[in-house]
Amino acid sequence: MLRKRIIFTLIYENGFFNQSRNFRLQKVGNLRWLEKNYKFQDIAFSLDELIVLNASKNDKNIADFARILNKLVDDVFIPIAAGGGIRSLGDAKMLFDNGADKIVLNTILHTNKNLVQQLVSKYGSQSIVASIDYKANDDNISIYIKNGTEELDIGLEQYIKDIEDLKVGEVYLNSIDKDGTGFGYEFGAINKISKSINVPLIIAGGAGNEQHLITGLEDTNISAVATANLFNFIGDGLPNARKKILEKNINVASWN
């Protein structure tokens, strides 16, 4: 049976990994800090996938980001998706060459569909994750690009159709309002689209404990749950969460 996935998302900005809250970043530590407090080579055994996002705002220095990525993923034998600031074929190539198995696209899904199509044709649909940032206000859902700074005048359902037409492989749906709060996922938008979406859906934004992850994993229309919460899952947080999830017989992979 196809398993559900638990994904950890790391937010990188100018040399540091960050705790994001409603898209405001708080520096937590550099690569050395991360290795000391998270021991990724060990932690990776509690994860199905790792997503690393470059949120550097002014100068999106992909080369520096790629170098960090390269070091981070050594001896980590799970799929790695990386993105943030991809604006050319060369940017994407640099991430693939430095350990990314997939790339995460956001802004160019709206501003440069031609490039998205080129990337899909070169690397295949299964290598492309489409990230959507949104805010939910009652029934009204607004989509944002450029690190959550620019609102689009397009509905969520239509936007999903548009990006499915570009043949992306997966959708990463991230709630800006719930981001980093630890209050649980925002199911308003998720429930609106989860039945009709044709590609695997990853939900993000708000998970603060394993119960939140379980709520997502138990939804048949959701393929994967993500958390970027460095504080809530520090130390043994992730291994313990996975252990509890496995004990509840939730459909996630186990390794010998």
Place this chain on the structure above:
Amino acid sequence: MKIVIVDYGMGNIKSVTSALKYLRVDDILLSNDIVDLKSADKLILPGVGSFAKAMGNIKKLNLDEVLKTIVLEDKKPILGICLGMQLMATASEEDGFTKGLNFITASINKFNIENLKVPHVGFNQVTFHQNSKLYEGLKDQSDFYFTHSFQMQSKQNINQSTCNYGNDFIVSYEIDNIAGVQFHPELSQTNGLKLLENFIKNF
């Protein structure tokens, strides 16, 4: 142990290389040079992307002829991973119809089931072929990481192992010196490392 990863310009080489290093393979080379390929103890045919484009690259480099000699005549062990596994089949219907290397008799088809989310992404359980050399020491129904939009079918006995997503399809084959896996062992945690170790040891 010298393992040459066949270079035809497509595929994530870093994770395969780093898995082989982890398994203490001392000589790992990425090359499409016939001398290098001939000098290898074993070959790995990686691959991510479209079947037609990959075959185009392979033909441009004359690798189809080179691989035929080395794999079919010299009987050098080869492991195809993901697209690399598909390329050794007869043909694929991706982007119309494209002939493959035809080392094994099998076809590559689209997932064709209504409401099935494609690509097939994530860990899924594999039903092992009996007496498989690839899965030696692993428990039947072990999890491996998949990410693909096309699936292999064959009417022949190619010592296949299978997986179910919408329907049953072939996720690995092993005939003499030729093996292929649809999933990514290099991204499948300890299960995948064990499989790579088995390929190195048993083929």
